[in-house]
Every structure is written in structure tokens, then in C-alpha cells.
Amino acid sequence: MSEKFYFEIKHICKQSGARYGILHTPHGDVETPMFMPVGTLASVKYLSPDDLYAIHAGVILANTYHLWLRPGEDVVANAGGVQAFMNYKGPMLTDSGGFQVFSLAEKRKITEEGVTFKSHLNGEKLFLSPEKSIEIQNKLGSDIAMCLDECPGYPATYEYMKQSVERTLRWAKRCKEANHNPEQSLFGICQGGAFEDLRKMSAEGIAQLDFPGYAIGGTSVGEDKPTLYKMIDYAIPYLPSDKPRYLMGVGSIDAILEGVFRGVDMFDCVLPTRIARHGSLMTSKGRVNIRDKQYEYDLRPIDDECDCYCCQNFTRSYLRHLYKCDEGLAKRLLSIHNLRFLIHLMEEIRVAIQEDRYGDFKAELIKKYGLDQKDSKGF
RNA sequence: GCGGUUGUGGCGAAGCGGUUUAACGCACCUGACUGUGACUCAGGCACGCGUGGGUUCGAUCCCCACUAGCCGCC
Numbered sequence: 001m002s003e004k005f006y007f008e009i010k011h012i013c014k015q016s017g018a019r020y021g022i023l024h025t026p027h028g029d030v031e032t033p034m035f036m037p038v039g040t041l042a043s044v045k046y047l048s049p050d051d052l053y054a055i056h057a058g059v060i061l062a063n064t065y066h067l068w069l070r071p072g073e074d075v076v077a078n079a080g081g082v083q084a085f086m087n088y089k090g091p092m093l094t095d096s097g098g099f100q101v102f103s104l105a106e107k108r109k110i111t112e113e114g115v116t117f118k119s120h121l122n123g124e125k126l127f128l129s130p131e132k133s134i135e136i137q138n139k140l141g142s143d144i145a146m147c148l149d150e151c152p153g154y155p156a157t158y159e160y161m162k163q164s165v166e167r168t169l170r171w172a173k174r175c176k177e178a179n180h181n182p183e184q185s186l187f188g189i190c191q192g193g194a195f196e197d198l199r200k201m202s203a204e205g206i207a208q209l210d211f212p213g214y215a216i217g218g219t220s221v222g223e224d225k226p227t228l229y230k231m232i233d234y235a236i237p238y239l240p241s242d243k244p245r246y247l248m249g250v251g252s253i254d255a256i257l258e259g260v261f262r263g264v265d266m267f268d269c270v271l272p273t274r275i276a277r278h279g280s281l282m283t284s285k286g287r288v289n290i291r292d293k294q295y296e297y298d299l300r301p302i303d304d305e306c307d308c309y310c311c312q313n314f315t316r317s318y319l320r321h322l323y324k325c326d327e328g329l330a331k332r333l334l335s336i337h338n339l340r341f342l343i344h345l346m347e348e349i350r351v352a353i354q355e356d357r358y359g360d361f362k363a364e365l366i367k368k369y370g371l372d373q374k375d376s377k378g379f
Numbered sequence: 380g381c382g383g384u385u386g387u388g389g390c391g392a393a394g395c396g397g398u399u400u401a402a403c404g405c406a407c408c409u410g411a412c413u414g415u416g417a418c419u420c421a422g423g424c425a426c427g428c429g430u431g432g433g434u435u436c437g438a439u440c441c442c443c444a445c446u447a448g449c450c451g452c453c
Contacts, residue, residue, distance in 0.1 A: 220414075278418085
């Protein structure tokens with residue numbers, strides 16, 4: 001682990017127990033709780049680094065599996081690492097490829113040794129082991145690397161989940177032993193699905209390995225919200241309280257609010273960028289689908305409470321036009337908006353925590369956004 | 380004016396007497412999207428097949444007239 005990497009908890013909300021902290025990384029400090037935009041292929045789709053600075057993005061993600069296939073980790077290493085490669089001056093986190101074990105399920109086979117993939121690009125047979133994932137991530141040079149884990153879908157049987165959790169623990173140990181980049185900090189990942197004892201076993205197991213940070217994984221794989229919250233509750237008590245906690249793949253507003261309430265410090269999700277590219281926006285009044293006819297003549301911004309470049313400069317009418325004409329600018333502006341919306345939400349969350357009113361803040365937002373409604377998508 | 384040819388939703392276009400509740404594509408209208416295989420996925424959108432008659436148990440599909448477009452020829 002890098003000496004430049006450490007986590008400071010600056011304040012614990014007296015009302016809720018939520019944490020405000022600072023994560024120090026070789027590429028700068030970031031405040032927590034935070035939301036991390038996803039840039040799988042060393043690019044947050046449609047956004048330049050300047051766009052990312054403008055929305056105050058802190059840590060951004062890249063993906064080991066995808067960069068391994070294209071352009072290859074040596075190409076990235078040759079450029080001086082993933083930050084230099086894409087010219088992003090902030091901190092970065094690389095996912096291990098574990099999620100692709102889940103999302104490319106028809107094209108892979110899991111054994112004790114690792115995962116055999118069929119490339120989604122050309123069908124080539126590939127093998128990713130814990131050691132290989134770390135070797136690739138070491139070359140990518142992210143500030144935070146993730147252990148290779150298995151991310152089973154939901155629901156899974158107890159028997160399957162148990163052996164999967166045990167194997168993921170063995171893989172975590174191998175990842176730790178394989179990690180040779182002193183500038184890179186490796187996070188462990190807790191699995192266990194919705195089973196309380198397996199979450200406990202997994203969390204205790206990785207905590208024993210003493211990682212600089214811990215993730216709760218196996219989330220956002222088809223479970224409902226109450227189940228997600230249970231997964232968090234089952235894991236948190238066994239994760240070291242002085243280390244950052246990262247809830248993987250979660251980006252809906254209600255889940256972020258509940259996650260922070262339960263002691264989560266880091267979130268990442270493709271949701272804001274993906275739905276933006278599909279014309280769907282998060283706003284203080286709920287979801288807006290910009291292609292809808294009702295916005296044809298609407299000269300208001302996407303969200304009149306938003307301070308982003310998109311909302312400060314463009315109307316719904318124009319954005320709808322751009323979207324319907326398939327202009328790339330629409331995807332960029334809408335992505336900027338959704339990311340800024342979530343990042344701004346995190347800023348408000350941090351203030352509320354420091355002022356010991358996060359419990360009230362969460363309740364207010366849930367009411368304001370109608371997130372307590374049965375049909376709420378948590379937009 | 381004469382001969383030929385074609386008229387199916389906003390557009391293109393299947394079907395050519397009875398499983399057509401009129402295929403499909405585009406456009407249009409709605410949803411969805413959670414460690415990105417994603418400018419993706421799902422759904423909706425023609426009580427009617429140029430108009431009017433006729434043949435037939437039955438007509439988008441056959442016949443006649445009309446009408447419109449297109450191509451030739453005077």
C-alpha cells in the first residue's frame with residue numbers, strides 16, 4: 001500500500017452515525033462519502049477530463065478486463081499508467097474484472113485457479129486469475145485496485161454462495177500476495193449475497209487479510225432495495241471502521257442515501273451515465289425523459305436547482321432536439337448533468353453529516369423525491 | 380388526346396381470394412437501464428389496403444368505372 005494512501009474519518013454524524021472523511025491517494029485527496037463515475041475503457045463515455053474536473057469528479061473507475069482486451073495493459077503502462085494514458089489528473093480505481101464474471105456469464109467458466117473467459121470481442125479464449133488481474137492492475141497503475149472476486153447473481157442458493165464466498169476469500173489472499181505495486185492500494189471485497197452468516201464470514205475473512213479498504217460486492221445484481229440494505233447491514237459490522245467502505249455498483253439516489261446512513265463511504269455506478277446516454281435524467285423533481293414530447297417547447301433547464309454546465313446553458317427544448325437528432329453533444333451534456341447531480345448530492349450529504357443532521361437530511365430528500373413511494377425507481 | 384404502368388399507416392415496403400388481430404424497416408409515442416458486451420433493450424402506433432360499384436359464402440388480393448402519380452407516343 002502506498003504511504004500516500006490513507007483514510008481519515010473527520011466527523012461522525014451524531015444524529016445518524018454516517019461518516020465524513022478524506023481519502024488521501026497518490027493522485028490527490030477526495031472527500032467521502034463520494035460517488036465515482038465509471039470510465040470502463042479509460043474514458044467516462046463522451047466526457048473529457050476537463051468535463052470531469054468541472055463537475056468535481058474525484059475518483060473515477062476503469063476496468064481491468066476491458067483494458068486488458070483493448071488496448072492491452074502494456075499499452076497503458078507504456079503511457080505511464082491509466083491516469084497519464086487518458087490525461088486525467090485525479091485518482092482512479094480499477095475494477096478487477098470480477099463483475100465481468102457475472103455480466104459475461106455465458107462466456108466463462110470458474111475454477112479454483114481462476115476464470116476462463118471467451119473474449120466478447122473475438123471469441124478468443126482468455127484466462128483471468130487473481131494473480132493475472134493484479135498483474136494487469138499493477139501495470140494500469142490505478143490508485144486503488146480491486147481483488148478479483150466472484151460476483152454471483154441474485155438469487156443464488158446457499159450452497160453455491162457458500163463455496164463461492166470461500167473461493168473469493170482464497171482469491172483475495174492470492175491477490176494480496178500478488179500485489180507488487182507500492183503506489184497502488186488493494187481493496188478486498190465482501191460477498192455472500194443475502195445470507196447473513198455468509199456476509200459475516202466473508203467480511204470477517206477479508207478484514208483479517210488487512211486491506212486498506214473494503215468493498216461490499218454482489219450488489220446491484222437483481223435484488224430488490226430492502227435486500228440490498230440487508231446485504232449492507234450484514235457486512236458493515238465486520239468491516240474495520242477506520243477503513244473506507246465501498247458499495248459496488250450502486251447509484252440510485254435512495255440506495256446512496258441508505259448506504260451512507262449505514263456507513264458506506266464510496267459508491268460507483270454506470271447508472272447516471274448510461275441513462276443519460278439513453279435520454280433519462282435525474283432531477284430534483286424526479287426522472288425526466290428528455291425525448292418526451294412534453295418538452296418540445298420547454299425552455300427551462302433540465303433541473304432549475306442544478307449548477308451544471310448543461311443546466312446553466314441549455315433548454316430542454318434544445319436538448320430534446322439534440323437527443324432526437326442523435327447529436328453526440330446531447331450525450332455529453334446529459335452525462336454531465338446526471339453526474340453533476342449525483343456529485344452535488346454527495347456534497348450536500350457531506351455537509352449534512354458534518355452538521356450532525358444527516359438523519360433529517362435523508363428523511364427530507366426521501367420525502368422530496370418521493371422515494372418512499374412504492375413505484376419509485378429511486379431514479 | 381392515345382397506350383402502358385402503379386396506387387397498402389408520416390415514409391419505404393410485404394401480402395395478391397379464407398391462420399392478416401395487414402409482416403418488416405425507418406420515423407413517431409412511451410417505458411426500462413445500478414463494480415458499462417449498452418447511440419442498448421422492451422412496448423405502442425392502419426376498425427383499414429386511392430374512390431365508387433360489382434363478382435363471391437368470403438375480397439387489400441378478381442372485374443368495371445372513376446381518380447391520382449409515373450413512363451412512353453402524338
